[in-house]
Amino acid sequence: MAIYIKGKGNISPQQTWGDSPLLETPVLANGNRFACVEPDYTQFMDVRQLRRMSRILKMGVASGSMALKDAGITVPDGIITGTSYGCLEDTGIFLSKMISNVEHALNPTPFIQSTHNTIGSQIALLLQCQGYNQTYTQRAFSFENALLDALMELQETPAQYFLVGAADEITDTSHAIQQRFGIFTDEHHAGAINGEGVAYFVLSGEKSSQDKVSIHSLATFYNADETALNNGVHQFLADANLKAADIDLLLMGTQGDASEEAVLQSTAGSLFPSSAKGHFKHLSGEYPTATAFAVWLAARMIETQTVPESVSIGKANRPLQRVLIFNSYFGKYHSLILLEAC
């Protein structure tokens, strides 16, 4: 079972929308916090709508529109979104007002737009899409859960087009709190950079001659130690009828902090000795739904049959038939997503 990528839209700390070649000029983080390179939103919605939307909603609607346009679809059959933090900006606004106004005279708009499903439902509302609508919020499995849902839906009824994506934002408050937790502080986590991004994909179970990339399968491992993860990877490959050597590129979600990713590094090294390796979180930053950025990157690499210098660690000297994304989120969440060239 595979599902086919029909369209992509990605707003990230890199220039990932528009016509520029893949990661032509990589943007480096300034300090320990990345910010998305945002498009001119007036091309996606009118000024009146824009005024009411928070940044994550604008990014969500815009990247959704990009994916649909790329796929040549106007209204999808369903919309599935993953977001760990939801709409933090509006949550913070409503909380602050509630406290400073002592629960009096509150504007309901930030409350309405604070729930996690606002992103997916705002897209549905603008498109008048009455189909399946789902939002997952399981920290670093939020996007994986969304993809799994799409895999099952499209396996049952292949001839559908689903808009599937993920969104997470950084706000000043979330960054300040995470730093107080000791995450993304330069002193302790030299390599980990706080990241954000919104990416949507149009996926279908029906193959067409123009398709270049499919998503084959995925797996999530919660609280897995090295043995459990090793077994999980073996099982994943066996279920896909593959050997480790069939993976041309292993795209690793290492965040740059050795203590948090030791299990990923050692599993990747011992299980995939002959695969080329790449990484992406120095480009996206670390955030719970960073694997959506990785799927975009893997798909672009397969399409163009190139591994940008900024991604590659160790040379990839063979055609990219299969890219396996192997993610770790603070050692507690691990996931695998397998993409194949069509």
Next chain:
Amino acid sequence: MAGTGIISAIGNSVSETLAAFQAQCSGIGHITLFDSVHKNVLPVGEVKLSNEGLCDTLWMPAHTSRTALLGIYAAREAVKASKVDIKRWRTGVISATTVGGMDRTENFFIDYLADNTKGKLRNVLHHECGMSTELIADDLGVNGFISTINTACSSSVNAIALGSRLIKHNQLDVVIAGGTDALSKFTLNGFNSLMILDQQPCRPFDASRAGLNLGEGAAFVVLVSDRVLEAEKIKASAYVNGYANTNDAYHQTASSPEGRGSFGAMQKALAMSGLSPQDIDYINLHGTGTLNNDLSEGTAIARLYGDRYPRLSSTKAFTGHTLGASGGIEAVFSVMAIREQCVFPNLRFETPIPEVGIVPQKSFESGITVNHVMSNSFGFGGNCSSIIFSKN
């Protein structure tokens, strides 16, 4: 479905809940859990256990979010009742919540706003929705699969539907699915700013209804495959027979006048189950008590049934609207209706909504035939879900 667990304003277990229904005893009352300017003004449906009481009973650390505590409480009851050895199988936990650890975050924010180096970090540790699910899964010793859904007030119906699909697709054998939401000042003020909270105990589906009362609670069901049922030598208390998820795509908070999303959800769930509308013996309505929801949902029911609708009621006059937990709580009520062959009253109903004329169930009634129950859950963002439970 092999087991159910529940905690809400009307009881801390399945048996207490049934007793409250039989006694027609509502759980709506004054706010006691936190200080608010709305205390003694806006009634709510509180779980009758403090955080300290919950932590003591569950042996959980004092900083645990109330959302997680309620979830653990109900999930443990469900697993125990199921008699399934969950460690033996590929087991998953799928929870649903809309506020996550907000009950603690809102306290953190008071100090943080004054000085952003202040505020106890342990109070934001459980903020993310997915954290409450981690705590539930860790408590049960489950690490096979975890997921959290937040589609506002329809969340936990979607959690149960996802669990059923994962079993159907042979990804899992056992799923503990449901939802949990604690009362918080954040949601109380949010709904109050929308002017949809009734200052009186709510009157769902009544012509005089004037809004909803917020509630809190958690409920989980244990879903198992046929193989598990056989191997564990247990009997199913009910079956998940159909479900559907649609979007009203009308307005961010209001439902369309014709109830197109809710109509679609009911119709598609029926189609999946292979049942006709007349096969349904009882409908557990979403029935929040707001002018908009009840008219829209009532219109959708009238479109589906005309005048020949089955017994139906909203149980939110008992529990309040428990947001992300409501689909799970009402799923447990649905299973209870099937197991006990009973239906629950729509408390405080007097006069039908003139536009639709629907008269809900007025009293607790047992000794009737309940083979198929449909439960509705609709939410902000136009998210509409319906699910059907059957006896066989």
